[in-house]
Amino acid sequence: MYSPQAANHNLPVEPNRFIGRARDVEELCALFADERVVTLCGVGGIGKTRLALRVAERLVHRFPGGVRLVELARLTRADLVAKELAGVLGVREEGARPLADGLIENLRGARTLLVLDNCEHLVEACAELVARLVASCPDLRVLVTSREPLRIPQELIWRVPPLDLPDARRPDAESVLLFMERATAAGIRISLDVLPDVADLCVALDGLPLALELAAARTKVLSPRQIIDRIGDRFTLLTSGDRTAPARHRTLLATVQWSHDLLEEKEKALLHRLSVFPGDFDLAFAEQVCHDRHLLQHEVLDLLSGLVDKSLVIGEGERFRLLATIRQFAAERLAEAGESDRFAERHLREVLAVQARGLRVTFEEQRMERPDRLEAFQRASALVDDSRAALDWAIRAGDARAGIELCLIAAAPLAVAGDAAETADWLGLLLAMDVSAVDPSDLLMAKSFIAYGLEARDELRQARELAVEGVEGLRAGAYHFRLGVVYAIAVRVLLRLGEREASRRWLEELIERARAHADRFTLAAALLYRSTLALADSRLREAQRHVEEALRAAREHGHPWIIAQVSLQLGVLAEARGDLEAALGHLAAAVPLNEELDNRAELARVLSRSGRVAGQLGDFAAARRHLARSLALAKGTGQRLTIAHCLSALSVLAEKEGDLEGAVLTAAAVQRLRESVGQPASRARTDELMARARAELGDGRAAAMWAKGGELSPEEAAGRVLEQEHVSAVDPPPVRRRTVLTAREQEIASLLMRGLSNRAIGEELVISPATVARHIANIMDKLGFTSRAQIAVWAAEHDLGSA
């Protein structure tokens, strides 16, 4: 949920104690002083993710822009990488602009650390995106975990080794400590006389953390010696299979296989089936998807707890998940059993069921309490990963019918959450398949939903054709909620294209039918359009009448999204008739509703309008407050048009306050921003402002301010008027370390000035040339120099020659 004081990171709490790797953590933290991208490489189970999270947690205080973890294991398609990152950062698509632009807008200007976890299956997409972001955002750092490096120029590859192994001198090596810690945490007491066996086990398991955890979880029933023997057997079996895999990988597989083989049959079956979940899941969903005649629904809880005890499943509160390595193993076993398709299908059906309930409770059922609607909406929205996986399966299985059905059901929450475009992408893929088994009315509806996605990306011409085809083909049928959506899409597209009459025709028909079926959500949305049309014709009183009727319907329905939309329109109308106080009140009512929905892009738009209205009222302090908040939200969600609106409002504000320079500066920034978005502003106000500025400031000064405003970033320009302390886009210049050289270093600096080589200096001082080289490196470190010549010059300037 939205909170203004959002934590500066989204790192999970460590599930258990982190053992060892102290120097590694320290060195990795230090690397980020210079490195832009560090990739932790290594085989599965070697502990890349835990190390990355540990390092990230240590770095939180050094990244005021935040530390953001992006988990990629659950994604199956390369084009979802940017989307997932956008989801984590809260960036929304804005019209036709590529999502990466929004990401850059969000990441620009504040020191941010991104942690991209498990990139190996999407390495090319990650490499491309990271290279682009790093090039455009100078303060961005990226920590990657992957079995394969990204292979981009900015990357430092850091190979994660196994934990240190014990030997005669160090019996308490990291690997032993980890084993003991996990065994103890599981309530197992290891007697001192088996310590040599533990050491042998650590060596046999190559010091691999995941292998050690799996083994430790079994010491309740097996002694360390027994485990060594049994894994040894597994290992021989396995090596005969794949001799080319790296030794560490073979060790891990052998251990996973061994731990798996110890499970009871039902536990095995459940573990295999859990691999159909792309990300985390809760008990109820696992029960629904994984049960059958042999594994009953009520047994799932006990079996799942057993798997958690054996470290094969990770439990985090009420959610569960599988490590990537285990999930892959489990998926292979499910495939061997010939059950992959069956459970992928089951998963798809259950996702459909949950989404259908979400649609029903969120939108279709009339008169519900708002918290209930919100709860169902959030439950459905939380199923994004599962919905994507289910759609993937539908496409692989050639089941266009189920895929389309899921899109049509899931589209409504997605559209309200602001991403109609993704549904359109999926529907595009599905419609390209054999659709002979799909109900013709579903096909028409799918086209209509694609039109919605196209409209969101400003591709109005293509949207029009599909939207009109949809509504004309479907209107003869019986009314239901989604038919209302089809009407609304056509109304919206035609309205944006300026086809008022056609738009109005569908709108009137929609209002009549929605009213007849008491579909209050759609009725309220349609009445809002009616109000907008009346306002466009300057029929203010009529517009007001419609919005008031919309408000009644929206309140009766109770979904916060529709109430927020109505509040905004009430504000717009109040502003249009000059009742600024009332406008502020209505806009203020929309704020908590959008907060509740975590709809930050919409919240930014509401606040930018509030800022403008407060400015017109002469309440400059409130205007600044609203605009500052709107700017931050707009930047965070990557909405550059909203940023432009805020800057325009600030320009007007500055002019009112007599700050002509600030007004010109911000106006220039608006112009540049709008040009870069491809929506140039009208020149009328700017020309007027510049004429005034030239008269009062002089031609030269006015032109200089205009030029300067075009060079500033939007935040810098805004900061000029907001009079906030501007957060610098770059680090403060490093504090020059006090140039305290030791006596020996001064001596060497003076010899350098005389042009002596290391060898000659060494001879002079009776030390080795290598020691000279070290002293010179130390001098460079202290003075921040990069060449001997710089030292020589510095020595001359500081008169060290006489030393």
Add this chain to the structure above:
Amino acid sequence: MFGPGFLSTVSGMDRVVAVDPGTGLPLTEAQLDAWTVAAVLRLRKRGVREGDAVLICLPTGTDLLVAVNAVIALGAVAMPLAYPPSPEAVHGVAARVMISDRPELAEESRVRVVVSPHELAG
């Protein structure tokens, strides 16, 4: 005050200390000094500390000379390997850093960071 080449015009810093058998290019005293210091700074940034072991696996040549010099200058322990190397040579070695143009050697070792000769000079 000082031209860019001033250092090499005095005190025999343009004396050739080695000739690379691969490229045939000479290495002057001045170049050796400058590259060694640059390499020291680079290795330190990559986490090498006094007393650490550093694997060096390079063909005989000026890169090797610079690498060994830099590691010794850091107070670290240089562990040169025969070239071309056998993969087993790196197993079980506790070095955290390796200087080599063959990063794949590090796969089954405990090496964290591989520094290429190119990077060492930069």
